[in-house]
Amino acid sequence: MTADVPLAPAPVLIVEDSAVQAEMLRRVVEGAGYAVLSAGDGATALALARAQRPAAVVSDVSMPVMDGYELCRHLHDDEALAGIPVILLTSLAATDDVIRGLNAGADCYVTKPYDEAVLLASLRAQIEAPPSPSCAGACPPMRLRLGDDEHELRPRDARQLVGLLVSTYESAVHQNRELRRTQERLLDANRELEASNRTLEAAYAELRETQSRLVQSAKMASLGELVAGVAHEINNPLAFVLNHHATVSRALVQVEAEARPQLSPERARLLDKARERLADMAGGLERMRDLVVKLRTFSRLDAGEIRTIDVEEAIDAVLTLLQHRLHDRIRVTRRGVPQRGLDCYPGPLNQVLMNLLANAIDAIDPAAGDGEITITTLEDEDMMRIEIADNGKGMCERVRERIFEPFFTTKPVGAGTGLGLSISFGIVRQHGGTLEAFSEEGVGTRMVVRLPLRQNGPTAATNTGGAT
Template identity: 40%
Template sequence: MAVSSSKLARLGGGALFDAIRIGASRCNIGLALLFLDDDPPEVVFLNEYPAELLGYSHEEMTNVGLFRLATPEDVPTWQRQVARLREGESPPSHFETTLVSKSGTRIPAQLSLADIELDGVRAVVVFFSDITERKAIQARLAEAERLTALGMLSAGVAHEINNPLAYVLLNLEYVRQQLPQIGADPERLEGLLGHVRDACHGAQRVATIVRDLRTFARHDDGARATIDLCDVVEAAINIAGNTLKQAARIVRDYRDGTFVHASASRLEQVFLNLLLNAAQALPGRPERDEIRIYLAREGDRVVAEVTDTGPGIPPHAAARIFEPFFTTKPVGVGTGLGLPICRSIVTAHGGTIDLVPRPGPGATFRITLPAAADARLVTRFVSSHPPPTVGPRGRLLVVDDDVAVGNTLRLVLEREHDVRLVRSAEEALHVLAEDARFDAIVCDLVMPGMGGIDLYEALRRMRSPLAERMIFMTGGAVLPRTRERLARSKNPILEKPFDVAVVRRALERFVPVLEAAPSTSE
């Protein structure tokens, strides 16, 4: 036991202390006793479990301040909980946090607080346990649920992609047939341009679906950034588009200020699950039913509600709706893991998710999340098409083994730059050995033989400044080892498919861009 003898006398002769100590010796979880009038609260008593878990000796634990056990980002949460206890508020039943061991290792833990009085002295008992194994199981369950959802979506996604691909191919085939006959007929030219615009629209639709699906399916480490929740919801709607269209019309009610600091892919999984649940609860009358999504900032929280006009959830089921493996769906349709995983993800972000009681039919799920402190740092996908600017011509080396991609990239860039196209990293090294006067290298990441990252590392070994002026292109299929090597570089990465505006923005880092000269009139 770790005990602060200097404060033991405050426990009124030690009778209650002895009772706590005996009980703690039989616990398989951590138990700590703190006095609330200490500022900051200090650990007065601790059983053996936390000292072993965190790597401190018992003597060291008696002198460790409470907040030194928390990660810097969790200290404000601990301080709020202590302040609530001092003000006489009821403590939370439990909350998840991260402890820091003596060696600096981060350990996920669950804390429970109990406000007690020991012979007139206000104190708090803290129970905590290592939940590393539970987090690993939750991660595996979340991955299983994600794969289940991908299986459910596959037919709908195929439909969503095949439709725009069909009219892309048809329009391009029509243009191919008509070009030899165009002559000097301006009306026919305008008609062909319309078909080209339709083809571009279809290709952009495919790109959007693939991008959103890739974000959802990506197994990330939960890395967080400041994001707009509207973007997350729209990505989920895009993925589930075909399923939703057959069930209901989507009604959006988005307010301003819905920025949160979160993992976009994990929150997307939450909203995708809620949207699919809502669609499956409806009888397939899209002309009559609706799924309403409400997003707003309320104080220091961002609130999201997903409401459907289905039959609702019976009271006996509502009480168990977040229990693992409980489902109201037919056998083979539901796993009973979707909503528990949603709650786990939302809770890990410091939020809440609840089924809102409501009279009559329909169901509303309400999510609250802490609002982001600084919305200026928002990370979001932007697809814009700024007009080309007039500037000095740069010299670019494009490296891509895909002939169609390489030729197209050269065609769209050679109006503004001098472009040299090669088919392999080996050929690129040969060209650079003869003439290295290029402003930037646009290189595919995955190619036969040497890949883009291999070319980057070869240039680094040669101490060539062009290594830091490379722009990588990827279709998304990157091996883990390549991903690790790529993470060590600071170079821009373009995810295929991309439009010309995205390439221009990336090139602006390496090729100066001048504003277009204003037009003058006579």
């Protein structure tokens, strides 16, 4: 740029009260090959102009002592300085600015923050413009209505009027372009922000899911351990008692055969009673053995391995564990018997059944005497459908929409963690199945689990006995 422009015969006078801005302006103007004079306010600038008659004045508008408009007016009132073009640097915030600049005799406006190329092009145009012949195109004062205000315009001549207006328009166009660019940059930044927000939300959701899975599996693992421990502790003495019961029963039969004819009626009645008690004990011991088997079935937390299980057995095991909460107040009805086993991770599947059944029990008001839970197991082509329906309090739409969210619970603090269904949903999905809720407030809820009968994972080991 420096190479093309010959040194101006007279310097450019820069008037700017901010030392930093003044220095920046000086570099720009000098960089274009002009000599520069600097002043920090209008009064100093006027004195300098009188002493050295600059080729053009580039002036800030707001300054102490004498502002840009006043400087302009003084320059144009002075016959010796009237021909010096004045470029005002302004933010062009109000219509008044243009009118004040025009009436003060300014030749050109450049908006702040200025674009160097625009400023230099305006400066060059003003310096190189031929001097206007005196009185050529002189304009009479005119009145102009802008909005609610009326202004008096006193242009020096037609060239000043048009020049100032066109430069104002140019500045507005430039500002508009800058605004558009800023807007585009903002839109880009916004898009980036939205993308990072989505990533963050996904990471947060994953974190919550992992957290809930961890909490639940820890809960289930400790429950499983406890149950397995209890089953083991009961199992040994139970085996011992069962053996002795059988021995005692056999001995009694033998002794009875020989002794009965000699027994008094009273002793014979006592013997009958002993035999009855032994039979009752057999029933009780059978139930205990059953319980141990079910406890062991439940405690299979071998989540790492797919096995083929009997769903009915798994449901039995869970119902056994929940027996103390069912009491006599809730009737459990079973429907449908699947013909084939189900491939699944037994521990997690128990967890699903446990969560669904516990929720069904919770939904039934303890005061209502006619609580009912219906468990239906059906095979539907290559899928198994397990439905757990209750006639409890049901859910309103607002609750039903949120039940699979981790930590969503309507139960009192301490009663529910709000993890049961979200974890069950995850387990069912992991098996390639679906979990759906159908509910009507005040009528009841039906939870439907659909699971593929066969899994393509590691070869399913058949689990026939129910216990591990």
